[in-house]
Amino acid sequence: MAKIIKPDEMLRSINYTPPATDWMETPNDLSPGRFAYPAKLDKMEYLIHEIPGQFGNPRTWNPTDDDWQLPPNWKEIVVNGFRERLDKYRSLKIFMDICVRCGACADKCHFFIGGGDPKNMPVLRAELMRSIYRGEFTLAGKILGKLTGARVMEEDVLKEWFLYFYQCTECRRCSLFCPYGIDTAEVTMMARELMHLVGININWIMEPVANCTRTGNHLGIQPHAFKDIVEFMVDDIETITGKRLNVPLNEKGHEVIFITPSGDVFADPGIYTFMGYLMLFDAIGLDYTLSTYASEGGNFGMFTSADTMKALNGKMYAEANRLGAKWILGGECGHMWRVINQYMDTMNGGMQGPQMQTPVSPITGTVFKNAKQTKMVHIAEFTADLIKHGKLNLDKSRNSDIIATFHDSCNPARGMGMFDEPRYVLQNVVENFHEMPLGTIREQTFCCAGGSGLNTDEIMDIRMRGGLPRGNALKHVVDKHGVNTMACVCAIDRATLIPLADYWAPGVKITGLHELVANALILDGEQERTMNLRQEPLPGFEEE
Amino acid sequence: MKAIYSLILVLALVVIATLGAGAAKMQTIFAYCVPGTAFAIFVIGFVAKVIGWAKRPVPFRIPTTGGQQQSLDWIVQNKWDNPSTGPQTAMRMLLEVLTFRSLFRNTKVLLKHDDGKNPIVAYVSAKWLWLFALLFHYSFLVIVVRHMRLFLQPVPQFIVAVEFVDSVLQIYTPIVYQTNLLILAGAGFLLARRLLDAKLRYISLVNDYFPLILILSIALSGMYMRYIAKVDVMAIKDVVMGLTTFKFKAVPASIDVSFFVHISLVSTLLAYFPFSKLMHFGGVFLSPTRNLPNDTRMHHHENPWNNPDIKPHSYEAYEDEFREPMFEAGLPLEKTPEEAA
Secondary structure, rough: OOOOOHHHHHHOOOOOOOOOOOOOOOOOOOOOOOOOOOOOOHHHHHHHHHHOOOOOOOOHHHHHHHHOOOOOOHHHHHHHHHHHHHHHOHHHHHHHOOOOOOOOHHHHHHHHHHHOOOHHHHHHHHHHHHHHHHHOHHHHHHHHHHHHHOOOHHHHOOOOOOOOOOOOOOOOOHHHOOOOOOHHHHHHHHHHHHHHHHOOOOHHHHHHHHHHHHHHOOOOHHHHHHHHHHHHHHHHHHHHHHOOOOOOOOOOOOEEEOOOOOOHHOOOOOOHHHHHHHHHHHHHHEEEEEOOOOOOOOOHHHHHHHHHHHHHHHHHHHHHHHHHEHHHHHHHHOOOHHHHHHHHHHHHHHOOOOOOOOOOOOOOOOOOHHHHHHHHHEHHHHHHHHHHOOOOEHHHHHHHEEEEEEEEHHHHHOOOOOOOHHHHHOOOOOOEEEEOOOOOOHHHOOOOOOOOOOOOOOHHHHHHHHHHHHHHHHHHHHHHHOOOEEEEEEHHHHHHHHHHHHOOOOEEOOOOOOOOHHHEEEEOOOOOEEEEOOEEEEOOOOOO | HHHHHHOOOOOHHHOOOOOOHHHOOOHHHHHHHHHHHHHHHHHHHHHHHHHHHHHHHHHHHHHOOOOOOOOOOOOOOOOOOOOOHHHHHHHHHHHHHHHHHHHHHOEEEEEOOOOOOOOOEEEOOOOOHHHHHHHHHHHHHHHHHHHHHOOOOOOOHHHHHHHHHHHHOOOOOOOOOOOHHHHHHHHHHHHHHHHHHHHHHHOHHHHHHHHHHHHHHHHHHHHHHHHHHHHOHHHHHHHHHHHEEEOOOOOOOOOOOHHHHHHHHHHHHHHHHHHHHHHHHHHHOOOOOOOOOOOOOOOOOOEEEOOOOOOOOHHHHHHHHHHHHHHHHHHHHOOHHHHHH
16 A cells, blocks of 8 residues: 555645646646556457457556557547547536536535545536537637637646546536536546547556456456355354355356355455355345356446446346346445446346346345346345345344444445435344434445545555545544444445545444344354354453 | 636627617617527527437436435335436426525535644535525526516516516615516626635636626616616517517617617627527436436336447356366356367
């Protein structure tokens, strides 16, 4: 991790007064720490072959160099790509046309709040592109130029795009406040697509995309290794509960296929959430299988391009068909659920096999009518329904040492609207729960500042600045209520909120929702539990 | 600087109209040709722009969800902020367009200091922008409706009623319309915050100052006509009716030059409208993050350019690559290594 300044220094450095230079005149700061590393050459060469039409100009390059080794006709490629997208997306065209620069979005972005860089005001981030729109595509802009906020595409503009469209986590908080619903996430997605055409990219996104394509998950875990990891978790569950679970992998003929972000398989504390899922399925006797081919719920294609998103998402239906599953249960993940809720059926609905049916909970008989088209249910919806029907045997006291709060992840919040399901589950498995302040939760929630492929360590300063609003709200409930645990339903959160909490609100543990569920969940025939899923002693079993 | 450019631009328009219609005696041009042309540009430009938007596809349903989704029966859906049906979405749009609901949410971020030590980030309610934006837009609407009396003979009861309510305070002679004052307050606030808030000044363009100053000037010139010059309204109505019915008459000499200034500024606004950010008036209705239900898990949405050639890396290719280790690990296979060989 790059060395960064101390929290109090960072707080004091925040200044919302814009610089004296006009934003078009402010030079790009491309010093180390200001950008994420570019993609590795072999990953791009692989992807150009696998997902055609998305990626251009594979090479090894360095953002600190003056020469980015762009193709000679790069300007033409970008401008034509821009024009093409203006015709393919009503959203883009309208967002370019109607912004009145009222400034309502200006102080809604976590990166602006924590940093003060005016180009992190959503309005100005969009103007980085809108200025090109005016300069390249409108008559007034061509004639009047800078006076009307117009400029033409230049290499410095592309560098500016690289800096600032990779300082947007596509969290959509600004779009909630915009009187016209202008969505910077949409603008960022378009800008990133254009940059990919000329080979401007970051490795933290492209390597996962390549890995997801080839091995099925973003970490590049191969199938046999995936099986080993699941076995380790089954071992750990046996240590904790005395029960050895059977976890089907790649098996045909099960009712449900379960797909979760692979971060849950690999990284602490996601693995505890994964163990939580397995224990839940055992407790209710769910007829399910996991898949190593579709072992990634998260979709880094969303941070890349629409077609990449589609190609990666298609694995879910392809595998459900191959294994004969009737419906898909999805794990805790943020952007995965925006893809499922707003893109999946539109992109790949035609792939659904005839065996797929409107999801019905085999335990409660509840028909998930809200998922009748995609055939995919969120595990928080599924578990909330189980608890509501009294199908889970829960002992909250095992979580009695936990004083919890809940972090709404951006995408389930503003790209889906899932607020009360996880809260209902959480409040049924913990004794102490406190909300963070209004204005920082539910639809107004703040990003972890590592979403959309930015959870990489080389930009830790940017991430911690962007993490200030969440961190400060967390600190508030730590001081006020003694909160020691922040639960979330997102695998990226489970990775990014740990350094964020360590930095801004030290001492808070980050957990997935189903880790807490499984701690409280009593399995048939389990031994007396003395430790939680992290193998720490339960309340009442602490050693002397 | 950008504000000053905009001001100079508007003043230049005033001077042109004053000299053109006053000194140069080109009243006919300023009374008929300029507004007629401007109106045509407005209508054609506006319609063309909206058609241009409407023709473009909406590949994905991307509503920004501002509340609880429709999910399990016992979980209460927030139907206005996260609609899942057409009527609910219409309600969301009505609230957006008529009450500026998103702007009502506005907050302001503050860095406060706890007893002089560490700053705390706080979010305070900031409804001023919402309030003055609402005042400005509704005043504008009422004023446009009131002006319809000049275009219609006989004057409809509805317009008389609007005038009555708008002048209900009965102050000054001629009686002051409240919206005259409110639009000055609204536009004045919007201009002042652009000039005084450093962040807003930083993002503001000529495109932002110019329409505000233009609208303020239109309001002021209109008020000048009514309260100071006390122009001959009947003569003006004759001219306006002539314009709308294409029965052009000689412009009466009794019409004060301020009328020509006013109508020139309005003409500028009309002609400028379709090419400017003022098109948010049309665009807000078509914004895909607001005007679509959050229902693509329930109903299929068709993307007209969905590319069927984009397919996932196939399971067959995956198994071909990893068959040996999968076999050794005991994972189920479509083809054993022997079958594949």
